[in-house]
Amino acid sequence: MLPYPEIDPVAFSIGPAKVHWYGLAYLTGLAFAWWLAVRRSARADSPVKRAQVDDLIFYGALGVVLGGRFGYALFYGTEQWMADPTWLLRVWQGGMSFHGGFLGVLLAMYLYARKHRIVFGSLMDFVAPLVPVGLGLGRLGNFIGQELWGRAADVPWAMVFPKDPLQLARHPSQLYQFALEGVVLFAILMLYSARPRPAWAVSGVFSLAYGCLRFFVEFFREPDAHLGFQAFGWMTRGQLLCLPMIGLGLFLLWYAHRRGAVSPAKDARS
Numbered sequence: 473m474l475p476y477p478e479i480d481p482v483a484f485s486i487g488p489a490k491v492h493w494y495g496l497a498y499l500t501g502l503a504f505a506w507w508l509a510v511r512r513s514a515r516a517d518s519p520v521k522r523a524q525v526d527d528l529i530f531y532g533a534l535g536v537v538l539g540g541r542f543g544y545a546l547f548y549g550t551e552q553w554m555a556d557p558t559w560l561l562r563v564w565q566g567g568m569s570f571h572g573g574f575l576g577v578l579l580a581m582y583l584y585a586r587k588h589r590i591v592f593g594s595l596m597d598f599v600a601p602l603v604p605v606g607l608g609l610g611r612l613g614n615f616i617g618q619e620l621w622g623r624a625a626d627v628p629w630a631m632v633f634p635k636d637p638l639q640l641a642r643h644p645s646q647l648y649q650f651a652l653e654g655v656v657l658f659a660i661l662m663l664y665s666a667r668p669r670p671a672w673a674v675s676g677v678f679s680l681a682y683g684c685l686r687f688f689v690e691f692f693r694e695p696d697a698h699l700g701f702q703a704f705g706w707m708t709r710g711q712l713l714c715l716p717m718i719g720l721g722l723f724l725l726w727y728a729h730r731r732g733a734v735s736p737a738k739d740a741r742s
Contacts, residue, residue: 473628473629473630473631473632473641474628474629474630474631474644475631476618476631476632476633476634478634479493479616481493481494481616481617481618483496492613492617493612493613493616493617494610494613494614494616494617495613496613497606497609497610497612497613498536498606498609498610498613500606500609501605501606501607501609501610502529502532502533502606504602504605504606504609505529505532505602505603505605505606506525506526506529508601508602508605509525509528509529509598509602510522510525512598512601512602513525517668518598519590519591519594519595519598520588520590520595520598524588527584527588528584528599531580531581531583531584532577532580532581532599532602534576534580535573535576535577535578535579535580535581536573536576536577536606537568537573537576538576539572539573539574539575539576539577539579539580540568540569540570540572540573540576541560541567541568541569541572542560542572542576543568543569543570543571543572543573543574543575543576544567544568544569544572545560545567546569546572547569547571547572547709547713548567548569548696548699548709549567551698568610570607570686571713571717574717577599577603578596581595581596581599591671593671593672593675593728594671596672596674596675597665597669597671597672597673597674597675600661600665600674600675600677600678601658601661601662601665601674601678603678604653604654604655604657604658604661605654605658607649607653607654607657608649608650608651608653608654608655608658609650609654611646611647611649611650611653611654612646612647612650614646614649615644615646615647615650618633618634618635618636619646620645620646620693620694621633621636621642621643621644621645621646621693621694622642622643622644622645622646622648622692622693622694623642623643623645623692623693623694624640624641624642625641625642625643625692626641627643629644630642630643630644631644642694643692643693645689645692645693645694648689648692648693649686649689649693652685652686652688652689653682653685653686653689656685657678657681657682657685660677660681661674661677661678661681664677669728670728670729670731670732671728671731672724672725672727672728673724673725673728673729675724676720676721676722676723676724676725676727676728677721677725678721679717679718679720679721679724680717680718680720680721680722680724680725681721682714682717682721683714683715683716683717683718683720683721684714684718686710686711686714686717687710687711687714687715687718690708690710690711690714693708693710695708695709696708696709
């Protein structure tokens with residue numbers, strides 16, 4: 473086994489306020505998304521101009537946080553939410569869902585596109601490559617916080633997490649997710665979006681690739697204790713939520729390449 477490199481989940485304190493690594497991971501992900509958006513806004517085919525980037529990141533941050541929290545309550549904590557509605561507001565107790573954040577960002581970007589009269593598909597294609605680095609950093613935050621660990625394993629790199637009440641050697645699945653959802657997905661999207669594509673094609677690749685990568689890595693991640701396996705005796709809630717993403721990605725790629733032509737960046741109503 474590899475020893476778990478135990479790190480204090482609190483990065484630093486300012487008086488009574490504690491700043492956790494997980495929160496810093498979110499902020500770093502947003503900062504990187506802003507930097508990359510600024511660079512990509514200089515491309516001739518960009519639907520977003522430099523002056524619009526700050527507003528874009530603000531909308532995206534709201535979508536991630538609000539969607540992620542509501543999504544977690546809906547997909548993973550419905551009973552707790554119904555028993556105690558104020559629990560939804562206690563974000564410091566943890567609980568964020570990627571799939572909820574995904575829906576939140578979709579809604580936020582739809583509102584942003586209407587405000588700036590940008591074609592929605594072109595905007596989503598612009599946004600997709602900005603996302604994976606934040607996802608990967610979030611998984612590092614999970615690893616430091618000793619949450620969402622993997623299933624019991626006997627591989628040489630298995631780890632015993634000090635907070636695990638069973639003290640089992642487990643897959644460090646958070647690091648698998650960092651590599652797949654962060655590094656690999658980012659590389660796929662950057663390579664695919666390096667030249668102009670039909671509207672919705674980059675979004676389709678994001679949805680399909682994330683869905684497949686997350687579905688695969690769930691085989692190494694311990695299911696939520698209060699949910700267990702959801703279907704066929706082996707599918708987790710995360711895998712079930714990935715199926716619509718895989719279907720959406722396939723549909724968007726079919727739709728994009730059926731239309732063929734690269735969509736204009738600006739809404740014709742502008």
